[in-house]
Amino acid sequence: MPELRSGLQRLNTILQVVVAAVLISASASAVAAVQDSEVAEAEGGRTYNLPLGDHTVSSVGRAPQVWADPVVFANTRQTKGLVGGEDSGDQAPDFEIAQPRAILKECPTLTSDGGETPANPQGAVSRLRLVVTTLTEIAVFNRNDCSLMSRLSTQNFFAVQFPVLTQSFSDARVIYDFASQRFFISAMGVNSETQDTFLYFAVSTSNTAAAWRIFRIGIKVGSKRRCIPSLNNSWGVPNPGVNTNRWLIAAERFAPGSGVSGSIMSLEKEPTLGSLGVPKFKCFNGLENQLVPPIVRGTATTAYFLSVGAVSGNSIRRYALDTAGAVDQDSIIGGGPTLVSIPAWTAPPYAPQPNGQRLLTSDGEFLAPTIQVGPFLWNVHTINVNGKARWRLYKLSQSGPEPLFVFTPKTAPGLHHNFNASVATGSKDPDAPAFVTFTRVRPNNERGRAELMIAKGPNSSAAGWTSTMVERSPSQFELLGNTGPATCNEPAFNTACRWGKYSSTQMDPANGTRAWGFNQLAIGPLQGDWIVRAGQVD
Numbered sequence: 001m002p003e004l005r006s007g008l009q010r011l012n013t014i015l016q017v018v019v020a021a022v023l024i025s026a027s028a029s030a031v032a033a034v035q036d037s038e039v040a041e042a043e044g045g046r047t048y049n050l051p052l053g054d055h056t057v058s059s060v061g062r063a064p065q066v067w068a069d070p071v072v073f074a075n076t077r078q079t080k081g082l083v084g085g086e087d088s089g090d091q092a093p094d095f096e097i098a099q100p101r102a103i104l105k106e107c108p109t110l111t112s113d114g115g116e117t118p119a120n121p122q123g124a125v126s127r128l129r130l131v132v133t134t135l136t137e138i139a140v141f142n143r144n145d146c147s148l149m150s151r152l153s154t155q156n157f158f159a160v161q162f163p164v165l166t167q168s169f170s171d172a173r174v175i176y177d178f179a180s181q182r183f184f185i186s187a188m189g190v191n192s193e194t195q196d197t198f199l200y201f202a203v204s205t206s207n208t209a210a211a212w213r214i215f216r217i218g219i220k221v222g223s224k225r226r227c228i229p230s231l232n233n234s235w236g237v238p239n240p241g242v243n244t245n246r247w248l249i250a251a252e253r254f255a256p257g258s259g260v261s262g263s264i265m266s267l268e269k270e271p272t273l274g275s276l277g278v279p280k281f282k283c284f285n286g287l288e289n290q291l292v293p294p295i296v297r298g299t300a301t302t303a304y305f306l307s308v309g310a311v312s313g314n315s316i317r318r319y320a321l322d323t324a325g326a327v328d329q330d331s332i333i334g335g336g337p338t339l340v341s342i343p344a345w346t347a348p349p350y351a352p353q354p355n356g357q358r359l360l361t362s363d364g365e366f367l368a369p370t371i372q373v374g375p376f377l378w379n380v381h382t383i384n385v386n387g388k389a390r391w392r393l394y395k396l397s398q399s400g401p402e403p404l405f406v407f408t409p410k411t412a413p414g415l416h417h418n419f420n421a422s423v424a425t426g427s428k429d430p431d432a433p434a435f436v437t438f439t440r441v442r443p444n445n446e447r448g449r450a451e452l453m454i455a456k457g458p459n460s461s462a463a464g465w466t467s468t469m470v471e472r473s474p475s476q477f478e479l480l481g482n483t484g485p486a487t488c489n490e491p492a493f494n495t496a497c498r499w500g501k502y503s504s505t506q507m508d509p510a511n512g513t514r515a516w517g518f519n520q521l522a523i524g525p526l527q528g529d530w531i532v533r534a535g536q537v538d
Helices: 002-025 154-159
Strands: 043-049 075-079 097-102 105-111 122-125 129-133 137-142 148-153 167-177 182-191 197-204 211-221 234-242 246-255 259-268 280-287 294-297 302-307 312-322 338-346 370-373 376-385 388-397 405-407 417-425 433-441 451-458 466-472 504-508 511-522 530-537
Touching: 105 129, 105 137, 122 504, 122 511, 129 167, 129 182, 129 530, 137 154, 137 167, 148 154, 154 167, 154 182, 154 197, 154 211, 167 234, 182 211, 182 234, 197 234, 197 246, 211 234, 246 302, 259 302, 259 312, 294 302, 302 370, 302 376, 312 388, 338 376, 338 388, 370 417, 376 417, 388 433, 417 511, 433 504, 433 511, 451 511, 451 530, 466 511, 466 530
Parallel strands: 122 167, 234 294, 294 370, 388 417, 417 504
Antiparallel strands: 043 211, 075 097, 075 466, 105 530, 122 129, 129 137, 137 148, 167 182, 182 197, 197 211, 234 246, 246 259, 259 280, 302 312, 312 338, 370 376, 376 388, 388 405, 417 433, 433 451, 451 466, 504 511, 511 530
16 A cells, blocks of 8 residues: 555654664764775766657556746745744744745746655756756756756666666656766666666766766676675665766665665766766765765865764764775775764654645755865755754864854744755855755645745855745645545554655856755645746845
8 A cells, every 4th residue: 555655664764764873873983994895887878869858658647748838937925034043942033924026937847647756856957958857757948948858757768778677766866067067867776577776877968968878887786796795785865966076976775784874986977978988986885874975066076975864963974085086096084984063953843734734854864965165065954943844054164073154044833844955055155145945834824835945045144044935835735645545644654745855956057146946846635746846046
């Protein structure tokens, strides 16, 4: 039953993060030993020209839907400034609606077929295109008018190079590399017959996203393995990042008897940018779980991976990966993490909609890539503040034991929940803007259905932050399964309707004071009734 599966997935997540929390609570020296595999080479590299139009067919047999809607120049709502600083528990002003303000663009992107959950949307932007991934699909849009250029399933996208009909795909994610002006997509694939496991990835040949070079790496194929020390291990949930020399992957490794730990894959970038090269890669295991990679702006060859853990914590683990030389020389500086002390936090609660039915938020882990600009790092996660889900933003140095900046929008009893946040900034200048994309629900307001929100403020200060509502969900989730009958609040499952943990925020390559945000909205009572929207704000 879908609703039972959702409950079991939540239970499995809880068990995994509890194990991870135990690991994280150990001393830093307990995870200092880094196991690295020998350098190996990916396979593939064929160039695929995307077909124009919509080439998806839903699981229920509906004809493909072609998005040809023009951009909607809509009015949105700007909110009052936020009171920042650390969580003091005071009843400070919150995101109250103020005067309407015009957003630059609001784009319809992808829609569910009523089957797969959660959406887990990811988006990236070049000067010409939007590329959006969800749980099962990849699509390219014209950024000027939001019209669809190409849409197809993740399976069909990668099957051009690797035609395995029994391959099932998950965890598709996309990023944009400002330096090379290329998009990068990664996804996990598992052969349902053989259980062979692969990391698939693709690099666009230009910023038009019209053609892609497609590769894969066999993590576990027959008796052969990569990035795992034993065949009884599993490796997955890849999260992509980039610096000047490498495509960077943070992933999770599960080993029976020892639980979940973190893994890093460092993947040569230069060979993927030409027409013939095949990249080499190197993996590092035995790291903190819940790692996220950086998106590095500029030419820095040291990439900083962060973990804030899950469920609760009071520190951030910071790994420095040196990529200055050949990939076989890549190493984690110091052999392990350095610690950053932060205010203690606990995982956020579920977020009830106006109808009282709850949405999953997260377990408090970092989910989006870290933004690394000059000597600084930014990331955001969702925590519990006065019984509400609320995001907390950090600015870190690359070596200091304390954060340079901590900002949490305040909350008060009866007000809203803010969650599944991601962050972007484009400059080390302390007055440069940062943007945070997130979901907002207001349980005590009949108009408080889940909203796509984008907040903006200085990347180093709590003063002057405002937020913009890009779009509000036309409906609310009510049922756990895709056919019912259990509700989001079903006591037997002690869970909530699945809301994607991920959103995406990216600075606009054409304008350093603007950003794009990508997130999901609800369009019906089933948790499979979702759409994805992209918004550009100034």
